[in-house]
Amino acid sequence: MKIAIIGCGAMGSVYAGLLGSRGNDVLVVDHWAEHIQAMADKGLHLTGASGDRQVTLRAYSDVPQETVDLVIIASKAAQAGAAARQARPLLGPSTVVLTIQNGLGSADDVAQAVGAERLAIGIAAAFGASLPQAGHAHHNGMAAVRMGAYATLGTASLERVAAVWQDAGFNAEPVQDVxxxxxxxxxxxxxxxxxxxxxxxxxxxxxxxxxxxxxxxxxxxxxxxxxxxxxxxxxxxxxxxxxxxxxxxxxxxxxxxxxxxxxxxxxxxxxxxxxxxxxxxxxxxxxxxxxxxxxxxxxxxxxxxxxxxx
Missing domain, CATH: 1.10.1040.10 (N-(1-d-carboxylethyl)-l-norvaline Dehydrogenase; domain 2)
Structure with missing residues (x-):
């Protein structure tokens, strides 16, 4: 699957590392120039609960002009709407957007930016992620990733996205009651x-x-x-x-x-x-x-x- 991750902080880097390690074409976009440069030069070093690995990714400071299958909005909640607007050039007719933030409220901002019909809300539990330095992400756990439709996204699309996460080693499942x-x-x-x-x-x-x-x-x-x-x-x-x-x-x-x-x-x-x-x-x-x-x-x-x- 061709996947774009907008907001490659600690959690976004964990997602990128594991999804990229399974052969998905993963591109990441973030404003931290040193992190982007380190990943572009040497790949992402991911350590912790999932093991120790170096993963090749495509890393950008600005969103490239190409269409992807899945956009993951992994920014902080207050920046999720802006990140979703930034991701618009990546959207094709069948692109799914999965937004994963802590708390309540940010998904409404994302829906306004990309359309409610393509949006899934994700929850990631007990990762304890951090960025020790540029190009290096660490996580203490990875209990679960759950995802559900924000509005009318179909079950088949949710299951397809969940399957990609499962293949990358995540305990991922679609749910009905978001x-x-x-x-x-x-x-x-x-x-x-x-x-x-x-x-x-x-x-x-x-x-x-x-x-x-x-x-x-x-x-x-x-x-x-x-x-x-x-x-x-x-x-x-x-x-x-x-x-x-x-x-x-x-x-x-x-x-x-x-x-x-x-x-x-x-x-x-x-x-x-x-x-x-x-x-x-x-x-x-x-x-x-x-x-x-x-x-x-x-x-x-x-x-x-x-x-x-x-």
Whole structure:
């Protein structure tokens, strides 16, 4: 399959490395010039849960003028709409767009840019991805990739895309209820994104810490309660057990919000912990735990001078 990945940060690089290692024609587009140059010169070095490999890719700073079978939008949530608009030259009549971000809300921006009928929403769980240096991606896990239609994308198209991911070693499956899929991942995200960032602890350290573990569990429980109030058909019956099982797979990981703060970058907290308070308002509820965590993260970000998204 001919695949374009827009936003080749930590997660996008993991996708690119594994998909490219299985003979797919993978091109990546990113604004980080050193990363693009390193991949163009030597390929992508991918280490971690999937092994150690060097993968040849086509790497670009600007979108090339060619049509692909699959576009993967792997940018941060706040930049997903812009990334999708950038990807328009890659779209043919049958091109599928798969957008994979943390949190809620960014898929609507992507749909406006590329058309709802070709769009799938993806969820990636427990990867713990990072970029140690230009041209090198590392990940601590790779529990699951799930994807569902945003609107009217057909089952056959979803299954074809999932099969390519499965062939590359991902635990990938198409799902019918995309809202439940998003919320079940979001409950995990809120448990660790803000608590890890504010405390400076990894996922496993948050789970073990006497003080911050209670905050993490409260954020997850509150998100679970709001999801139920919003009528989401969750399969999760115990939110604390849910997030503990998630965290146990990547105890050494730092959430993407924490990695952004370590580099002085504005994070996507509005789409993660911040999304819970917004969703609560839609059902006349409040989400004080997640609202407070969001405010604390954003207060720290008020001193940042850049919103770069590598």
């Amino acid at each position: 809202a439940a899929m998003q919320w079940e991942k979001l409950i995990c995200n809120v448990a660790y994104s803000a608590p890890c960032t504010l405390s400076g602890l990894t996922v496993g350290q948050v789970m073990a810490d006497t003080h911050i573990s209670g905050v993490s569990q409260a954020a997850a429980t509150e998100a679970w309660q709001i999801a139920r109030a919003r009528g989401i058909a969750l399969s999760v019956t115990d939110p604390i057990a849910h997030v503990q099982a998630f965290g146990a797979r990547i105890p050494d990981a730092k959430p993407s919000v924490m990695l952004d703060h370590e580099r002085g970058r504005i994070s996507e907290i509005d789409y993660i912990n911040g999304a819970i308070a917004k969703e609560a308002g839609k059902c006349s509820k409040a989400a004080p735990v997640n609202a407070t965590l969001t405010a604390l993260v954003k207060q720290r970000e008020s001193s940042f001078t850049t919103a770069r998204t590598r």
